Amino acid sequence: MDEKIIIFDTTLRDGEQSPGASLQKNEKLEIAYQLERLGVDVIEAGFPIASPDDFEGVKQIAKNIKTTIICGLSRALKKDTDAVYESVKYAKKPRIHVFLATSKIHMQYKLKKAEDEVLRQAVESVKYARNLIGDIEFSPEDASRTEKEFLYRVIEAVINAGAGTINIPDTVGYAIPEEFGGIINGIKNNVPNINKAIISVHCHNDLGLSVSNSLAAVKNGARQVECTVNGIGERAGNASLEEIVMAIKTRKDFFGSIESAINTKEIYKTSRMVSRLTGINVQPNKAIVGMNAFAHEAGIHQDGVLKKAITYEIMSPKDVGFGETKFVLGKHSGRHALSKRFEKLGYKLSEKDLDNAFKQFKILADKKKTIFDEDLKAIAEDEMVVVLERYKLEYMHITAGTQEIPHAELKLKTGKKIVSVRATGDGPVDACYKAIDKITGITGKLVDYSIRSLTSGKDALGEVSVKVMVKSQVLIGRGSSTDIIEASVKAYLNVMNKIAHHHKPRISQCT
Ligand code: KIV
Ligand code: ZN
Secondary structure: OOEEOEEEEOOOOOHHHOOOOOOOHHHHHHHHHHHHHHOOOEEEEEOHHHOHHHHHHHHHHHHHOOOOEEEEEEEOOHHHHHHHHHHHOOOOOEEEEEEEEOOHHHHHHHHOOOHHHHHHHHHHHHHHHHHHOOOEEEEEEOHHHOOHHHHHHHHHHHHHHOOOEEEEEEOOOOOOHHHHHHHHHHHHHHOOOHHHOEEEEEEEOOOOOHHHHHHHHHHOOOOEEEEEHHHOOOOOOEOEHHHHHHHHHHOHHHHOOEEOOOOHHHHHHHHHHHHHHHOOOOOOOOOOOOOOOOEEOOHHHHHHHHHOHHHOOOOOHHHHOOOOOEEOOOOOOOHHHHHHHHHHOOOOOOHHHHHHHHHHHHHHHHHOOOOOHHHHHHHHHHHHHHOOOOOEEEEEEEEEEOOEEEEEEEEEEEOOEEEEEEEEOOOHHHHHHHHHHHHHOOOOEEEEEEEEEOOOOOOOOEEEEEEEEEOOEEEEEEEEEOOHHHHHHHHHHHHHHHHHHHOOOOOOOEO
8 A cells, every 4th residue: 555544433433423323332332343344444432431331332342343443532631531541441452532622712712721721731631641552642623723823833742742643623614625735734844743643634514525625634644534434423424434435546546646445345334334323314315325326317327327337437336335326217217228127127128119118117207206126017018018909098088976977088099090989887997998898899897806006105006907708718917007097997908909919809989
């Protein structure tokens, strides 16, 4: 690896600070194991002083995780640092992360301390921690709003006190990428002993810029990035681990030889686990791990991806363990994607069948938001019969009601002709079937009728199966539609077409 970027995961600390995301000890450990498999370099396992449960959670992780640095967070107070030490000391590679606010706003209103006092406290805390453990990280909280000269002084002093990592937090997500990159550059050029430490960044997402700010920092020399899975964290969250890792990997041309040790194929699994255990859903359009991140609906895009993925995909879903590109079939989809999906479902449709299926698909897509594989199977199976179709439903108008005699007006296409007919019946379906009998000249006796929903939701596709006796023969017909009367008509016509296939059709004009 040319230049390593250290991935410091704080899902179990800052991520757990997401409103409503409290995790049990065993859940934290489950996530820690997954983070180890993912290949993060540092796991910030918690804030041990915060609660006995947090303390135990960090301790368990420290005892069980073998390859990753296990870190605990500490205010610049001895009792906090002791708690971190007591919980992380079991780790093969323990780290103490001390923080103290350095911005004027925080010093004046929160700490009520002057610069010199803060500087002294920072130094003493780092020295104290360093006496316990060799690996110390220091964060000047609210660094992006800290006076530059004071920030440089604090950093220089804590490095001299023994901090090996200097983390620059954009605590309130206030920075703009160019400016944040400039802060890192300023530190590199103005802190005399900065080469003795690794510069880290920790960006919050209040303006939606946490990943951009982190990447600007990397470009300017930061070599550790603090981030969380799915970008969860305090308020609007932290920089998202998956976005940072994939940006660096995908844009090698921009980031040069910088590489992380993340096994990107574990990303999706980790994201699902964190979402499941924290109860925080991932928005569908979330970069890298959202349900739609590798889904294409537009026909032009689908056609492009099928020809060459790179046309509309800058990374492969396989690289993040997502599985496959998803072609969402909806009203914007094209014939190419539809034919590929049919192939996948095991249907080999002729060009003509595919044309018909595509027409049916578009009609259905106008009625239904999502087209499921079951919908397509129903279409494909209908289309196999279209080859034999003598009678095709063109139009139907039904009237029925509690005080009305059910009445059906149908128009069927047969050859090049359109034949229309009206009939009444015991119910709307019976009226339709009588109308069909009039057109075909075949009298069918309905011996069985069943309906089932092929898909879920109110706009589900219904499939009607009928058994119809014609003379002494019983034939089965099926039809599907979001309208159950239409599905019933199609099912009956399916039987009539099977019969007509063997007999010359009778075409009558009966309006
Ligand atoms: O956002 C922040 O400043 C923090 C520090 C404790 C690093 O989480
Ligand atoms: Zn934070």
